[in-house]
Amino acid sequence: MALDRWIGLILLGIFAAYGYAAWFTMDGSLAPFMQRNPIWPSTFPKVLSVMGIIVGLIIVLGLEKSDKPREENPSVIVYRQLKEFKLGQAGLLLGLMVAYALLLRPAGFIIATVGFLVMGSVILGERRWITMIVVAGIATGVVWYLVQVVLGIFLRPLPAFMGV
């Protein structure tokens, strides 16, 4: 089974769970006066879940066929090329983004951002340390100034323990 149909199956599962919540669990807590309304909070979700399940089945069962092979479209990535892709780098960068999300508050904007930009370049294979640190430092300063001073949104610049 092709990847798109597997994903169709997962989406079908999501719609089934959503539909279960809409049809069977949501209405239990509905106040009696709201039950007289023609529309309940679960009405629209019920409609969506039914449609989602129907369309999901169409995809999973492969009822709609494409008449041109996807390889013809240059902008589409064929997932069979996946082996040639640098998945490791992408994974590391995603990990770095998660680390940034977790460190942004405790470590402060400046340390977290300089670290992120330098580590990002390192992951991609850059080894010109001085250039990286200078570029990252300037960019961090400029962005911090723009966000904090120009846009007026608070960004803690230094680590939490330093009190700022």
Add this chain to the structure above:
Amino acid sequence: MLEGILIGLQTAFSLQNLLMVIGGCLIGTFIGMLPGLGPMSIIAIMIPVAISLGDPSAALILLAGVYYGAIFGGSTSSILLNAPGVAGTVATSFDGYPMARDGKAGKALTIAAIASFCGGSIGAILLMIFAPMLSSVALLFHSAEYFALMVVGLSAIAAFAGTGQVAKAIMMTLLGLIMATVGEGALFNMPRFTMGLMDLQSGFAFITLAMAMFALPEALYLVMDPSRSKTGQSGDIKDLRITKDEAKSIAPVVGRQSLQGFFIGVLPGAGATIASFLGYAVERNIAPEKEKQEFGKGSVKGLAAPETANNAACTGSFVPLLTLGIPGSGTTAILLGALIALNVTPGPRLMVDDPQIFWAVIISMYIGNLILLILNLPLIPYIAKILAVPRNFLIPFILFFTLMGAYIGQNNATELLLLVGFGICATILRFADYPLAPLLIGFILGGMLEDNFSRSMQLYDGISFIWERPMTLGLLVIACLLVILPSYRARRARARAAGVADGD
């Protein structure tokens, strides 16, 4: 209308807004030139900035400037590197790149800029004529018609997704719609589908979703597939002038494609990509035999046609956004999200309630096009230097701006984790050839769709509004036809082809 134009002029020519449009065009050109980053990613990244401006006209003017700039930038990288940043400029590279290879890069860029300028300006005039007409009709609509109209819009987007793709596009739209139901709705005052998580109480943030759907997958693709980010020196760009004969030969092309592109752009879901390919095909077919041979080898007509058409279509796509409040493309969906965040509801009331926003946007389209022509064109040789920035530096920055955008919008670090999670899902969906724009459009329209649906249900005490209001019924029938027809026709064509193969 004259009064409106005057208000628009007054707003658009304020110093702040002029700076916005200039800044937007430059930023858009700058980033749009980077292969792999399309207008949607750039606008998504710029949204937090636009929203924090606080002034809806300025925000929309900035974003529209970015949009135009990005498309112009995309054409530049198509011409110079044969690396279109967006699908809408793929047709530009057919003739633009051969011209650049012949050492006529400067001329190709000038033709692209002039064609874009004409397409955009003529589009803006048409917008001025048609938008008020459409919005006066739309004022007659009730919530039932609005509901039906949104269903038509969403189905049209799915229908234009192409053969074999309709089910996937509908699936993505529905996924967007169910994501919109998460959190506390306006009508019911009770949290839905939050799974008990406090962070989901207010629903998913639109900016996070926009970043995760467009900017992050693009950046990840650049990482995974280094051949996608063709950066490098683009050679010297000189001699920007075009001859009188060339101008004469492209004039009719520009005229035709401005009209055609605009009307294609108005259709929901069609947009710049279809307009540019169709424009190219039409011009090739009607060209005299001798010129037809030139197409694909550096024909000026072949370059002017898609460039005019895609800009006119971009302008056209503002018609449903401004008059009905229904976005026809991913980009206008993002603009709609930004407007809602600024407490402006686009739709027929926009012209009545906030005429300055409506007209200022239209006027700033002219200004934006003018700026692209007189400011960006001479600067192109310098702006093109950005193509030489090594990707090792570029990619961390793109990722950083994505993170910053989501963070500034919500001021919440959990949002960043959501961004990464959604970004991974979006990348996988793109691998499997699921279109992502319908998801975002569904998400943005979801709230309005449900509100209008609920209101009609309440007014008519049930679903009888569907058959008691002829216009609603008609629109819903159109929506069904839009979804069913492409599959039906494909099936019939296949059946016929199979019959022929059997010796029928």
